[in-house]
Amino acid sequence: MEKIRMTTPLVEIDGDEMTRILWAAIKEQLLEPFVDLKTEYYDLGLPKRDETRDRITHDSAEAIRKYGVGVKCATITPNAQRMEEYHLHEMWKSPNGTIRAALDGTVFRAPILVDGISPVVRNWKAPITIARHAYGDVYRGVEFAAEAGGKAELVVTGRDGQERRQTIYDFECPGVVTGQYNKDSSIDSFARACFQYALDTRQDLWFSTKDTIAKVYDGRFKERFQAIFDAEYKARFDEAGITYFYTLIDDAVARVVRSEGGFIWACKNYDGDVMSDMVSTAFGSLAMMTSVLVSPDGKYEYEAAHGTVTRHYYRYLEGEQTSTNPMATIFAWTGALAKRGELDGNEALRAFAAKLERACLDTIESGVMTKDLASLWEKGEPTVVTSDGFLAAVRSRLEQAL
Ligand code: NAP
Ligand code: MG
Secondary structure: OOOEEEOOOOEEEEHHHHHHHHHHHHHHHHHHHOOOOEEEEEEEHHHHHHHHHOOOHHHHHHHHHHHEEEEOOOOOOOHHHHHHOOOOOOOOOOOHHHHHHHHHHEEEEEOOOOOOOOOOOOOOOOOOOEEEOOOHHHOEEEEEEOOOEEEEEEEOOOOOEEEEEEEEEEOOOOOEEEEOOOHHHHHHHHHHHOOOOOEEEEEEEHEOOOOOOOOOHHHOOOOHHHHHHHHHHHHHHHHOOOOOEEEEEEHHHHHHHHHOOOEEEEEEEHHHHHHHHHHHHHHHHHHHEEEEEOOOOOOOEEEEOOOOHHHHHHHHOOOOHHHHHHHHHHHHHHHHHHHHHHHHHHHHHHHHHHHHHHHHHHHHHHOOHHHHOOOOOOOOOOHHHHHHHHHHHHHHHHHHHH
């Protein structure tokens, strides 16, 4: 069989630990035999980040800007323990944070559904995609502890030196106080990324905040979304037959639980952090959650939502064959290949991505799966396989399909 050709390189970003092992195996078993892979490779494994003083992370983000599509393996975000383990020069920042900031992107997370593993919420039939604003609010907040008798004030000094000042609280006992911000440019990027992604995937977009309480702060989010929608997207939404819908977050939670799924739920930073864990757990497993970073000008980075699966890696280093689930990492590749195919008008590449996804789903639906899914399986006794066993089963289905 002749291999499928690619015209534009895909930005390939390698990572750490167990997912790095899976990465190489996926390429060897499921991609390279069928596709003449054209990638620009960036090694974001922690040793290389340290060696390049994290230059490589910035370079990889630049490459995504240039080529438009990247696929990323999970990476370690260093902490004190990792500093020792890897003898690091510095506690390098989260690569995901760096790439997100460089692309000014929004993260969309969606579960992979299989027949035979039902969501905890019975009426969910289609995936719910969470779009999380990844800038500002409590994540960039300043916080203090206050003593009894202390007074907290909010002061905004204008360019002309003019102060606006308001008492937040006169503390009669000890307490805590925080200051948060967001900015219009980031809110606008978030809005555009959400509208763009809704059009790309032809799904309705919901957005929720608490604007009844935070009238100025959350009110700004609501206003910017509506203004951008009306000016730039309404006609295209109408044409695509999809809708934009704003509601209060309390109402959104109730509606989401009662829904059948199949839409995008845009959330502010904190709401998205919490709701994406809730939604992924309710759909089954973190190992079945995909993630894509979308910039407002249409650059895409695909990855798994889970981390480097450290516990499995240490067992792997001791020679054990682990049963780590490669689904989300495979789907990161298929997402990126399909997008590359779409942008390049490469139908063969798109079709290959779809067939590989189908082969993965068929494998699980036939009862063959990794250990993490076995306890969720509802159709009798599953066949639990190692990661390699799973890849081999997918490969033989893929070969038949091709
Ligand atoms: P994790 O790697 O997601 O793993 C947490 C646990 O979830 C695992 O121990 C495993 O449970 C289960 N799990 C996750 N993915 C799985 C898979 N594909 N197959 C089977 N089980 C899976 O999270 P973590 O242990 O908190 O973090 C490990 C490292 O990853 C950290 O250094 C962190 O900085 C990094 N991280 C990176 C990203 C990213 O690059 N996007 C995201 C999150 C974390 P059992 O052990 O019970 O089997
Ligand atoms: Mg979280």
